[in-house]
Amino acid sequence: MDDALVPMEYEPADYGEPEVVLDTAPHNLEAEQALLGALLYDNEVYFRVSDFLHVEHFYDPVHARIYETASDLIGRGSRVDAVILKTHFERDDGLKEIGGVTYLAVLMESAADTPAAKEYAKIIYELATRRELIRIGNALKVSATDATDVAPRELIVEAEAELFSLAEQGTAKGGLKAFKTGLAKSLDMVAAAHANEGGLSGISTGLKALDEKLGGLHPSDLIILAGRPSMGKTSLATNIAFDVARNYRYEDQPDGTRKTVSGGIVGFWSLEMSEEQLTTRLLSEYTGISGIAMRKGQLDVDQYGEVREAALEIQNLPLHIDDTGGIHIAKLAATARRQKRRTGLDLIVVDYLQLVTSSKGREGRVQEISDVTQKLKALAKELNVPVIALSQLSRQVEQRQDKKPQLSDLRESGSIEQDADVVMFVYREAYYKERERPQYKTPEYLAWEDEFERIKDHAEVIIGKQRHGPIGTAEIAFDGSTTTFRDREAY
Incomplete structure (x- = not known):
């Protein structure tokens, strides 16, 4: 594959917590490319993986944005492929750095077979979980090492809560969430009351x-x-x-x-x-x-x-x-x-x-x-x-x-x-x-x-x-x- 089409390096945002060294963090860009290609080739793939694979599980931020946009369009009942996504990413600087909108076509060429797409999704999910475990471990190590007034019991409680959230949802708790995420939950509540x-x-x-x-x-x-x-x-x-x-x-x-x-x-x-x-x-x-x-x-x-x-x-x-x-x-x-x-x-x-x-x-x-x-x-x-x-x-x-x-x-x-x-x-x-x-x-x-x-x-x-x-x-x-x-x- 041309170097110009290799996904860009991921620069993690500073949230005030110890960062995972992401150049060595577990990830598989080929699996992400294969899954996204399969999704663009056959939108039914989304319904097979969306119950456990979320935007935050992608290592590459451009891949995450592509998955998020595709998910949003499919959720509205629209058809999604490289041509349709082109208008959404023509001005995306991240995508420009890895080849521009032609990269979407490259993804389709890298597409996994539809039956295998779920296995690639599981790989992405499991690697994201490993990265979160590393982050939680690093944060706990720093907190336990620092001379603070926080009691060890409190550190255990915080770490346990993070691990529970990771086990339940596949991502650690916290962080900003899109308004539409909360809106979907509200609609679920209204639907439950109506039913x-x-x-x-x-x-x-x-x-x-x-x-x-x-x-x-x-x-x-x-x-x-x-x-x-x-x-x-x-x-x-x-x-x-x-x-x-x-x-x-x-x-x-x-x-x-x-x-x-x-x-x-x-x-x-x-x-x-x-x-x-x-x-x-x-x-x-x-x-x-x-x-x-x-x-x-x-x-x-x-x-x-x-x-x-x-x-x-x-x-x-x-x-x-x-x-x-x-x-x-x-x-x-x-x-x-x-x-x-x-x-x-x-x-x-x-x-x-x-x-x-x-x-x-x-x-x-x-x-x-x-x-x-x-x-x-x-x-x-x-x-x-x-x-x-x-x-x-x-x-x-x-x-x-x-x-x-x-x-x-x-x-x-x-x-x-x-x-x-x-x-x-x-x-x-x-x-x-x-x-x-x-x-x-x-x-x-x-x-x-x-x-x-x-x-x-x-x-x-x-x-x-x-x-x-x-x-x-x-x-x-x-x-x-x-x-x-x-x-x-x-x-």
């Missing part, structure tokens, strides 16, 4: 009243679910997690992976309750048999048989529980990443926020909680799943006449409110009314009893903040015997 009979673009909570307010649980959202002790926040989170797992459905993809089409695989970090306590609640919800009766052994033969049968029916639900107390946020994130890689993960629940530890703990409680919420939000974005984190409320709620919670009642409220996409409060008026019980069989008691009977099953989920929707209240029902929340009309 769903319930009009949800996210995962259903199992509660229609709440779904109507939220539109479901959305990927990458950090959702704070707060309440005073015994108000039912753990019960509500458990109900949601159980419903999501029960409704898990998937479709097998051509590449052997599974795509979730409803419900989801759930990871539940129970830092306060043991695994046994949590599963007992789930059994109670599923069977309608009181959890207290289960714990006290107050079941008749039929009820006992019903509980055993229910356990067999739900034992294989995709609900994974970690009851490690006082777990460090780095360990939680690492476990979530492994779960995502091994079996998939569609929803994370953390019960509760104030029990998660962080390396910022030595700097004070506010700084620690702020660090935890920031990293939970980052984890939600990284894994592209909703994260529900439960949170305690301060005692100042009890000192007000109107005890409905508000944003200022959040403990360490500044960081939690700032990082959360959604803040919800569980409120049951009956909880406070029950503590106002007057003396038995007095006129006051009879009035109290009437009022209590009217509200005892009522519950509210107050949405105090929502980035992509209105605030408001979802009215639902609560069954204290099974600690279960339901829609009022179904109660």
Whole structure:
């Protein structure tokens, strides 16, 4: 091949990170030429490789621009060949350096056979992955060598996040992305909502009243679910997690992976309750048999048989529980990443926020909680799943006449409110009314009893903040015997 037609040397942009020595970095220009030639010769090649091969995987920047332009045109339904691309690259300085628009014809001459094109695409992808591994390794080496205040644990977390992103997407996270990339994701979300009979673009909570307010649980959202002790926040989170797992459905993809089409695989970090306590609640919800009766052994033969049968029916639900107390946020994130890689993960629940530890703990409680919420939000974005984190409320709620919670009642409220996409409060008026019980069989008691009977099953989920929707209240029902929340009309 004429020297004038050899692709130009790649000069990497300076992003402030240690650079890979790209003159020795793994690459194969012939494979890139063969793939692009095949693509220009037969546009169907694009549909065979586009699910895993992206612009950033090309070593030569001119090849990357050609692939990007061709992808854009094919995506619009246009035919692409050297003649059509000529008008797009007549003024491209990079292409001029390697022979101008005639180089497009050279690519077509170098075209691989259509059946072999996918193998060339795999070569390009794998070499790009190797270059990213070198970059991550060099960056970690520099960070670990420098005398900085960054704790080794933090370096491990950062490196693990980069490696997870590389394993999941074929490219490390970060960097500017074209507007059309985000636009395509938005259209996918709108299409999902349109196709769903319930009009949800996210995962259903199992509660229609709440779904109507939220539109479901959305990927990458950090959702704070707060309440005073015994108000039912753990019960509500458990109900949601159980419903999501029960409704898990998937479709097998051509590449052997599974795509979730409803419900989801759930990871539940129970830092306060043991695994046994949590599963007992789930059994109670599923069977309608009181959890207290289960714990006290107050079941008749039929009820006992019903509980055993229910356990067999739900034992294989995709609900994974970690009851490690006082777990460090780095360990939680690492476990979530492994779960995502091994079996998939569609929803994370953390019960509760104030029990998660962080390396910022030595700097004070506010700084620690702020660090935890920031990293939970980052984890939600990284894994592209909703994260529900439960949170305690301060005692100042009890000192007000109107005890409905508000944003200022959040403990360490500044960081939690700032990082959360959604803040919800569980409120049951009956909880406070029950503590106002007057003396038995007095006129006051009879009035109290009437009022209590009217509200005892009522519950509210107050949405105090929502980035992509209105605030408001979802009215639902609560069954204290099974600690279960339901829609009022179904109660």
